[in-house]
Amino acid sequence: MKKLGLIGGTSWHSTLVYYRRINELVAEKIGGWENPPMIIYSLNIKLMREQNISEINAAYLDIANKLQSVGAKAIVICANTPHMVFEHVQPQIDIPILHIADAVGQEANNRGLKKLGLLGNRPTMTGSFMQDRLKSNFQIETLIPEDKYIDECHHYISKELTQGKFSEESRNFFIRQMEYLREKGAEGIILGCTELPLLLKQENFDFPLFSTTDLHIQNAVDFILMKD
Template structure:
């Protein structure tokens, strides 16, 4: 099996989900008597709260370089928002970063989805690192909540979900946003924050959901087991 480097901590709640899924998915392929070789670097989530783009990019580069030096064959960033560093970090590595947007696109294409609603943090919804890659690399369009809902969509994540608080108020808000995006033409919804799948389950809505945590872990599993 290939040694995988994991950059987690944003938040530790979703990092645990990644670790669990990777072990379960690999075990389902090769038997539970084995588990995958993983090297985890869990950073302090305060880094992201400082909103210093240069500091964030250089921190992720330093961590990725440490993992590369330690012998990992690929890196997975265990959250959506930190993929903002991808274009800065990837060219400076000799190993691949497994991009979460590529995992989303693979599932969307298999199901024939070409227009997706996107829920996540403010940087994820307004930035180009996820929607841009989906559009330019995979010809998939994304829709986001209206301007009056962007801050609230972000606030529930930053103030509640990343701190392990999962409330009915937050759940109902996101379900309402999903319905609005569906009415605007979204064929499925990207749960573009790795805590959102912990709040919203498939049986909570009739709208198809793309669980980025699960899809990203599946991509990583394929890499771990690749010859």
Template structure:
């Protein structure tokens, strides 16, 4: 099995989910008799909250180099939003970063989905690191929430979900947002924050929900066993 480096901490709740899923998926391949070697660097979420792009890029580059030096053969970033650093960090290290949009695109392609609604933090919904990757590599178009709703979507994620608060009010809010995305033409929904699959499940909506945490963990295990 290949050694995978994990960058977590944004938030630690979703990092726990990544660690659990990677071990469970790998264990399913070996009947539970083995678990994969993993290197986990859990950073302080304050790095992201400061919203200083240069500092965020420098921080993720430093961590990535530490994991590479420690022997990691690839890196997985255990959250959606930090993939904003992908284009900056990837050319500066010698091992691949397993991009979360690669996992999303493969699953959408498998299900025949062409127009995906995107829910996530404000950077995830306004920057191009997921929509651009999906368009360029899979020909998949992104359907966006109303711009006036970006602030409230982000608030629910940053103030509630990343703090471990999964309330009925938050669930109702995001189900209504998914309905709006469907009305705009979305044939599937990207749960583009790793806490959203902890709040919502496929039973909550009739369109396919793409659980980015699970799909990304599956991509990680494919690499580990490749």
């Protein structure tokens, strides 16, 4: 099995999900008597909240180099928003960063879908790291909520979900946004926050939900078990 480096902490709730599910899925493949080699670097979520891009880029590059130096063969960033560092970090290290948008794009292509709604925090919905990569690599168009609801999405995620609070109020809000995106032509919805799948379950909806967490974790497991 290949050794994986995990960069977590934003938030620790999603990092826990990554670690647990990677172990569970590997065990299902090879038997429960083994677990995959992983190195976790958990940073302080305060770094992402302050949104100093140069400091964020520098911190993630430093962490990536440390993980590479201790034998990681690939890196998984255990959240959506920190993928904003990909273009800065990837060219400066010698091991791949498994991009979360690629996991979504591959699954959407498998289903023949070309227009997806995107829910997440403000940087994820308005930034380029998810939308541009889906467009350029997979020819997938993304739709986001109306401008007047962007801040509200961000509020629920940063003030509730990343702190482990999952309320009916927030669930109903995101359901309304999903319905709006479907009316605008979305063929499915990207749950672009690693806490959103804890709030919104596929079995409660009659159209595809793309959990970036689950799809990214599956890509990580595939890499761990991939033969040279």
